[in-house]
Amino acid sequence: MTHEEFPTEHPALVTCGLPYANGDLHVGHLRTYVSGDAFSRGLRRLGQDVAFVSGSDMHGTPIAVNAEKEGVSPEEFALRHHEQYEETFPRFNVDFDNYGHTHDETNVELTQAFVRAWEANDHVYEKEIQVAYDPDADQWLPDRYVEGECPYCGEHARGDECDEGCQRHLEPGDIVDPVSTLTGNPAEYREREHKFLRLSEFQEYLEGFINRLEGTSNAQNQPREWIEGELQDLCITRDMDWGIDYPDEEANGADDLVLYVWVDAPVEYVASSKQYSERVGDETYDWEEVWAEGDSEIVHVIGRDIIQHHTVFWPSMLKAADYNEPRAVCATGFVNLNGEAFSTSRNRAIWADEYLAEGFHPDLLRYYLATAAGFERDVNFSWERFQERVNTELADVVGNFVNRALLFAARNFDGTPDAELTDETETRIAAAMDDYEDALNDYDVRSAGETAVALARYGNEYIQNAAPWKLDDDEAAPVIRDCVQLVKAVAVLLQPITPEKAEDAWDQLGAEGRVADATVADCLQAPPETFPEPDGPLFEKIDDERVAELNEKLETRVAEATAGEDDEAANDETDDGTAAFEALADDRIDFGTFQDLDLRVGRIEGADEIEGADDLLRLSVDIGIETRQIVAGLKQLHDVADLPGTKVVVVANLEQAELFGVESDGMVLAAGEEADLLTTHGDAAPGTKIK
RNA sequence: AGCGGGUUGGGAUAGCCAGGAGAUUCCGCCGGGCUCAUAACCCGGAGAUCGGUAGUUCAAAUCUACCACCCGCUACCA
Secondary structure: OOOOOOOOOOEEEEEEOEEEEOOOEOOOOOOOHHHHHHHHHHHHHHHOEEEEEEEEEEEOHHHHHHHHHOOOOOOHHHHHHHHHHHHHHHHHOOOEEEEOOOOOOOHHHHHHHHHHHHOOOEEEEEEEEEEEEEEEOOEEEOOOEEEEEOOOOEEEOOOOOOOOOOOOOOOOOEEEEEHHHHHOOOOOOEEEEEEEEHHHHHHHHHHHHHOOEEEHHHHHHHHHHHOOOOOOOOOEEEOOOOOEEEEOOHHOOOOOOOOOOOHHHHHHHHHHHHHHHHHHHHOOHHHHHHHHOOOOOOEEEEEHHHHHHHHHHHHHHHHHHHOOOOOOOEOOOOOOOOOOOOEEHHEOEEEEEHHHHOOHHHHHHHHHHHHHHOOOOOOOHHHHHHHHHHHHHHHHHHHHHHHHHHHHHHHHHHOOOOOOOOOOHHHHHHHHHHHHHHHHHHOHHHHHHHHHHHHHHHHHHHHHHHHHHHOOOHHHHHHHHHHHHHHHHHHOOOOOOOOHHHHOOOOOOOOOOOOOHOHHHHHHOOOOOOOOOOOOOOOOOHHHOOOOHHHHHHHHHHHHHOOOHHHHHHHHHHHOOOOOOOOOOOOOOHHHHHHHOOOOEEEEEEEOOOOOOEEEEEEEOOOOOOOOEEEOOOOOOOOOOOOOEEEEEEOOOOOEEOOOOEEEOOOOOOEEOOOOEEOOOOOOOOEEEEO
């Protein structure tokens, strides 16, 4: 089956993978939501009838476990995060038509209806499996409620995967010497009746599905291993309280079973679109038409870590309940920070709230995330690169062009000059419109965004070469007429990526209505005859000091988080992190700058702990001329008693500081997170200058 | 181990599915121009044996095989 191109006659649905209601959002998460939002806005520009929905994923073991740690109910815990997400997305101009959550009534009913349909179609069977059980707490222990020894490598492992050893996925019952994470008691295995969805029946269907699926190539290729191999049936129940009850449980004897979180999570796509229909009315948007009638125009935008769920489980679930299959799955790459993966536990991330608190406009980040690399490629985030792209692409190219064109037009013509659009510019804009449409049909948000920037670039080139400031009004009129048209087209084409900034440009142009309601055809519609001088450039530049400040903040924060970490966590990162070095500094320093450092050989004379500090030590260091008191973060990483007598390298002319109320006069150099102390190989005496 | 993705001028990034002339664009660098505009903008230039080897072909960044390195997935982390 090949799909007709967007825009289609049928309503489309764009969804974003459900954020798990278990923590704060960061820039990595936002990539998926910005991509989905930009794509759905892009479809609207094409005139496609489309709804954009998502919701919070409220169930599952991690939420139950974390809620318990906090001493609140899972519902309260998850709702708190849900509300936070619901507030955060609009602040990034991620405007869902409906944003629900998996614990709301619509989803519960729909999920149970799915399961009933599977039962009715004979896609479900029961099987006895071994499940860990805590006899003292009188409770079943699914997934991460149990820990023990990995049957493959013998390492300590969680119930669902060998997280410290061989990384293998573990089935319930695999773990050796299971221990309850609730009570620390030894757990025992008991036979337990569970429900399974016959995924294996859908093998042939899925092979066909994967070949007609549109979207990113990673989504089409990654699941082949499963689909073309042997598909395991999916255990769709868990022994928990927190979740959606297995429907009609008493009749089926499946009391106190809830549905596996990956059953009810994707159903939220259906539920959320249903809620939207109910709000706006069937005649405006008919969710049933999308899901169960006619051609399917369902596009799932997800992170690339959940491809299998959307290309194996979910289509099978839909097929088993006679729903439409997705037309496309678009899996975005990850976001790295300065070349390394985000690490939320080390606070090494750019948080959504933090970004906004720094006063940056959301559209800047949207632009960065949506156009930094192809959809499925990983994107590196750094404040330097952010600055570079904002300054050179948004401020210099787009902002400057819009400003100079409109300012010139307003000053000299009170608006759009009375002249015909030249063929050349018309052709150029028409080509951009075509490219734009093609890009969206290729699910290529990046290219779509680039057409707008390319048009602005062309505008700068054009106005520069035509130099209307050297011409009289009659000669300048057609040039400026073209430029105003280019501004209008830029506003329309950039709208999906930077919706607010595009709206600003639209307003400066004095165009009627909102660019959010415009379509690509408006790119060539005549701009208003008159408009005033623009009220300023669209984009401000970010200066170097600001970037330095942001990097410093990040480093400090990571250092603080790392200082509070236990050894185990620190080892996690360093053991396998051989390639994860910080990028080399771009800026070279001159020799004089180096000479400004007064580096000396020192010998640690004494080392005491500092009360209240997790890993700071008060050192007294003999640097020949005198003995200094230096505070250093070494406690976790070195045996305090062994330190005296160790020779170290000291920065002697570092400004003095106070850490935990203790004066520190200098710095002891050490390498990496493990604070591997620098020392001398020979017998250089304390006080010797290092050069 | 299996699977997926990647390796392209100093840095980043496109092109690969549908093989075809000087390999895209941005940053940076060198030289020039302009002054309407945000010290912006425009023009020109240097810089890449497209990770390696072998093959298919009149023709390979693109297709095939093998190899190296990097990232990820393997059924509950964007």
